[in-house]
Amino acid sequence: MTNETATAESLLDRTLRNLRSAWTEFSDSTRYYLSGAPRPDLPGDDLAKIRQQMLDCLEAKGGEVSARARAAELGRSYLALNATGRHRFLALLAEQFGPDREEVSAAVAVLQDAESEEDRRRAERRLREALVPHWRRLLTRFTALPEGVKFLVDLRAELLPMARKSPELADLDADLRELLAAWFDVGLLELRRITWEAPAALLEKLIAYEAVHKIRSWEDLKNRLDSDRRCFAYFHPNMPQEPLIFVEVALVDGMSDGVQALLDESAPSTDPKAANTAIFYSISNAQRGLAGISFGNFLIKRVVDVLEHEFPNLKTFATLSPIPGFGSWYAEAIKVGEGPKLTASERRGVLQALGLEDDGTSDTDLVERALAVEQWWTDPALADAVKAPMMRLAARYLMTAKRGNGTARDPVAHFHLSNGARMERLNWLGDPSPNGLRQSRGMMINYLYKLSEIDDNHEAYSDGGRVTASSAMRALARS
Amino acid sequence: MTNETATAESLLDRTLRNLRSAWTEFSDSTRYYLSGAPRPDLPGDDLAKIRQQMLDCLEAKGGEVSARARAAELGRSYLALNATGRHRFLALLAEQFGPDREEVSAAVAVLQDAESEEDRRRAERRLREALVPHWRRLLTRFTALPEGVKFLVDLRAELLPMARKSPELADLDADLRELLAAWFDVGLLELRRITWEAPAALLEKLIAYEAVHKIRSWEDLKNRLDSDRRCFAYFHPNMPQEPLIFVEVALVDGMSDGVQALLDESAPSTDPKAANTAIFYSISNAQRGLAGISFGNFLIKRVVDVLEHEFPNLKTFATLSPIPGFGSWYAEAIKVGEGPKLTASERRGVLQALGLEDDGTSDTDLVERALAVEQWWTDPALADAVKAPMMRLAARYLMTAKRGNGTARDPVAHFHLSNGARMERLNWLGDPSPNGLRQSRGMMINYLYKLSEIDDNHEAYSDGGRVTASSAMRALARS
Amino acid sequence: MTNETATAESLLDRTLRNLRSAWTEFSDSTRYYLSGAPRPDLPGDDLAKIRQQMLDCLEAKGGEVSARARAAELGRSYLALNATGRHRFLALLAEQFGPDREEVSAAVAVLQDAESEEDRRRAERRLREALVPHWRRLLTRFTALPEGVKFLVDLRAELLPMARKSPELADLDADLRELLAAWFDVGLLELRRITWEAPAALLEKLIAYEAVHKIRSWEDLKNRLDSDRRCFAYFHPNMPQEPLIFVEVALVDGMSDGVQALLDESAPSTDPKAANTAIFYSISNAQRGLAGISFGNFLIKRVVDVLEHEFPNLKTFATLSPIPGFGSWYAEAIKVGEGPKLTASERRGVLQALGLEDDGTSDTDLVERALAVEQWWTDPALADAVKAPMMRLAARYLMTAKRGNGTARDPVAHFHLSNGARMERLNWLGDPSPNGLRQSRGMMINYLYKLSEIDDNHEAYSDGGRVTASSAMRALARS
């Protein structure tokens, strides 16, 4: 796979490269004079030229067609830059194209002097407009270009890591996020099913963007689109071939307890009409530039609706999810002496499985030794011996580990709890892949979406961070 | 026609009625409890209930699916109201769901105290958010409903005439306009050609929305979509069957001087490949709710691009336009003694055509008597006699009559001048239909779109209101 | 309507005219030399030239592309002819391009001498090939041209009436029918629903082709495509915009007894989900050139399937059909003294309704006098008085009048009986339109399609011409 198919990075590069050439034609056709491309790292002189280009763009001389040509030119300048140059470009925007401060002060003054209701409203309006940064007007111009929306999404994908390091870019990022959030309002999106009949150019993107269980080959992908599977994605009408987020669902009998069975290409497909359970086993965001704009909540519920309609036999809607934060939390727990504890009989079991005498090693160290055995999970005795203590720890992690703001520490748990799901069942060795072992110590969890509970669960979690879980999970966490 | 095809009003009604029933299903499927519909004119009690619904909508309890159900319910309440009720509904929004004033004051205070650049930025951001009216968040919720965008467009179509009379609604209208302007950014729209192969449900809308030269029947429409015609419209991806604006073009030999020939269904169609001129003879906005959001400028230029590509023989792109403001201006001109003046020979001509002796009647009165003759335009002598003075007046009107802000008084002239067109030729009796006679005294004008001049013309007009015109037009206006 | 919309004739003309010009381009692009067009009525010299063209076409010199160009030329020659010329063209084909008789005789001789099974088979094969007329190879060439299949369909539409008068053309017609029957095998067709969303260019054809209840306007058509209606048509993949046959269905409550209610544009549409009955109220063949190739049988059953799926509440599938042969049969019946008979009380009723004394006029004459009263059907007393005798006669006609071959005399009855339907109910004044009164004396009949009976009914009718009818119908016919 690695050298066969495009990665998310190479797809992004290709898109931007294509844009650059598309916009050449565009600029030519509008007969707007193009100055030479800037040097890649945008040294001082070129920065000044870019600044002038930005000012020209804002001025809007000569009608909208010319304005569009100038936006195309500015965009092409950006695309000609390397990472250093792009950072300078964006910093220039952030620092010099914010709100007009004189106008803000003036408007504030007017607002404070306003007496009548009408005056006040007019002043509020003026102030609101004054506070709109100039960069916003500038960025909006790109929408008039072909693929302009996609360009802004990709630009933000590049801006995001910079903004994390450079506070002066954070505002620009926040504002661009807001702009994109308005355009990518879930009401403006389209839910589409993706099948093996979809364009290869689209399927290739699933392969590149899948973030949970890597798609190893086209055959793997085909298996995930089989008759007893469903894959759905949200699309934006201006980016009809770009999935925004997608979910993979298996239609099975009974709640799945391990992902390997679902990913096994050689397993025969079953009759989806007979299935009683829909398992959401992978949800991936596809556009890094849309980070912080949430679609997943709606996606799951819309997909539940669609599936209920198509398969009236479905009784259970649940995920089969990783516990991606458990690995690091577990490592910390050990350090502070909060590692696994064993009952006496469990301790005996571990010792026996390891073929050791009891030399007084601590419980935690014993478990660690078990987990250090190569391919330990393929040895039933060993796997069985560490199961109970590890599952207790995982249950405790999931149900009690919190961030500063009171939300669940595990990001996947946070996502599903916010959506109103409940923690239903922990699955020992649900994912013994290298990645599954590292992140989740091989475990997986089912989050259950029960329509009649979703609102209450959501409310309980949003209000006080209360985690809803099955009695089995609760018992595990307590013990 | 009248009783055969839907009018714009009946289409709007039907859309809203359909929405109401569509949203019922939607609400049901989300199991959200619906209270009874309000009484149509929204008396006090019901107003209070609606207020509560609005507050519930804003609160966003219980996750987004519930939020959507509440928006559906609020929308259905609105749709159940009559004109009085809707006015009250909108006034409630405007008055009680504006910005949070305490928060605005607090944010202003923080901004004024800010010392560091970072503090300042944070304060500006807080203030900007505080200034966003609550109604905006509320209206945005509707986008998550099926046809929600169309609902907001139609809601604004109803709000507009109210806002003209009730200043307290003006802010709400302005803000909704801004919201819609962002969604309907021309870069997010799609230009599509409309042919006789288009769905009847779409063509029916052209018949209803055509604003310049009424489409009399389906046969009339078919003629306008013939092989030597083109019709283009902008569409929004969320309203794929709703044209936003459309233009009708005839491909002809030489610049057309009258619209009757173009509308004659019995005229044979000619070979469009041989045509040297594209005549834009009708441009109609189709969505009243998008008033004040301009697409026409881009539309014409995009269509010119498309036509140039398809028909390399085209040399001239021009409109054949009415002069809709001339009629009323002319009436005023007469009142203040600025009516038509005749040369001596013209005066003789008019008298002779009327079969009168010269009894000293004023020039204006003489012309008025000529124009009072029934079917005067079918009498060549009479029509010829008044041609010169009327055309001089029209040219003067077009080139010199201004509004307070310095722009052209004639709305169609203003539109094309803003786009960078120039006034090319005045056509005597270009439209002797009842409407053409009333509005434009039977005249029409060609605006010429010359790509090489558009930017300069636009600039000249935007900057100083300077009108670009052919030398013939200038000569007429001067004489 | 008449001067508003295309008729079937004008559509056919237009299609053929378009073809002629399309094929010009085609011929040009293949650089095949085109001689001048023949004179319209194809006098002797030109006939000889055409004969040579036909021979060239068959010879297939120079590869298939040249062959296609020659077919295009021959086709264009045909299209340049008037009615006389086309008759000559087709007669030439029929007379001089039949099977190769020498080869037939030779093959027969070989067959008769064949001894082994293998020889016999080879000889049969040779003979079969020898019997294929040359015209068939020639006509098949047209399929390689754009719209070639449609051309052959239209050519047969022109050939059919000629073949009825000229026996020498009958063979050509029968063979072309066979060729078309193979291409238009119902398995190769596509059933599509037609809605108000269909292209106007397609809907226009429904208006032109509707043969049962004339579509008066686009509004009438829209009514027939409303939410409580369905319209389905068969299409051939090579003629994607040409319906072959279409059926109009109303979803109603209870079996309809009159067509006026269905055609009333002002009637509100009802909820189709609640309907228990699907009424097939119009079935029209759209391509005259496909006469004798039956689709209707399959169409009805496929549509029943589709409707059952969409509307599980439907219990009854029935037609509301005219009795088009009744009018002429009735006239004959009167002539031979088999007109309506009255019971004593019926006779009194008619006299009273006419305001007459009994002067001994015969029953038949009395009824005739009643039916001669202008707008008699709007006078309840009159309409009621003649109802019983007329319905008895109609029932007798439907159930007993036969053609020589033992099939039902009424063509619509024959069609539905062959399909396995049964005669369910006669409806007095089901269609009091001028056409309905003339053809069916204002009556209509419901044919019932009951899935469990269809096979038996079909068998009974096919085998012995036995007509299946409801007991009410049988009682009527007997009385």
Next chain:
Amino acid sequence: MTNETATAESLLDRTLRNLRSAWTEFSDSTRYYLSGAPRPDLPGDDLAKIRQQMLDCLEAKGGEVSARARAAELGRSYLALNATGRHRFLALLAEQFGPDREEVSAAVAVLQDAESEEDRRRAERRLREALVPHWRRLLTRFTALPEGVKFLVDLRAELLPMARKSPELADLDADLRELLAAWFDVGLLELRRITWEAPAALLEKLIAYEAVHKIRSWEDLKNRLDSDRRCFAYFHPNMPQEPLIFVEVALVDGMSDGVQALLDESAPSTDPKAANTAIFYSISNAQRGLAGISFGNFLIKRVVDVLEHEFPNLKTFATLSPIPGFGSWYAEAIKVGEGPKLTASERRGVLQALGLEDDGTSDTDLVERALAVEQWWTDPALADAVKAPMMRLAARYLMTAKRGNGTARDPVAHFHLSNGARMERLNWLGDPSPNGLRQSRGMMINYLYKLSEIDDNHEAYSDGGRVTASSAMRALARS
């Protein structure tokens, strides 16, 4: 690739399996009683049952819907059989469902007695009908089933190899070929371009069906669909996702002399607008069941048309083709002492490259020793030494080796010569892949399609088997 993607065989299997299950539903829905499936190898009893099923199918009792259900059942019986059973099934058809011989004899007698022209015609018609085998009617019934046409195509794919061995099946095969040839007339097909935007389900078929240069992976396929490539296929409207034949074209500068460069995935794509040459480097038939029905001729010419339109700069249209028959011809040639001959200097060259003294070994043996060196083609001296004699031989083979009927012995040469192409250039080591070395001794040839010559070339070849070639090729063959 091998274990990743479907092969042609597995696709065929899957299709048939799907059909079987699709037809179950179909039969159920028609409520036709289904007897149990036959045993896989169709022993005597079951054969008798199948015979009865066939008779039932022909009888057409109970209307067409029942007929369709019976066809579905018969089809499902066939699909339940293994290879032995299917052979028996087809032999049964061939032997017992041929023409009705009594009727044939009777019709022959009538024909021989016919006196009038009309009688003769009627008798010919009757005889023609009598000669149609019953199996034809039976096979035609399948078209009314979903995917019925594809079923018949696949059935013939299975019949073909049987018919080659069993003469009693040859007639059935020939007749089915004729039936399919009528349905798959090139005029009824659709030419479509295939891009990376095509459904993966379709692209997968290209991978399976590619017959000339195996597609190794999806990345390889993507390279062949790049911007400087074109891929076109013919489709039948009843099998919209099944390519019938497809061609791969590279747009390059100058006539390609080796296929490796074209298949190199890492080579950058070039600007197709600048290309002057279109190289057809692979043509594959995709449906084995359509063997003997020719599309390739038309395909190439249609694609030339399309490419000329899109790329006006193209001057040369040529293939880069294998010489698949050369390998075996060469082996025969050596056996009969007609192997490669060397000039004195060539002989010295070979000896030197092999590092040998001249020990009198024959020319042929010397060349054979050179070709036996491992990876000889990577040794420039060696490759160069044998180039001239091998190319002379290949040229002689191509231009003079004939089959019994006078056509070119090389099948690819025959195909292109029939199409009117000429042999343009022989390319030494144009394909040094294992397959290329085995079949074509590493050589490739360009066939040139020159529009102005095609007809003459075709004629020359069809009439007398005359091969058109460039002077260089002629010189090579002569020397």
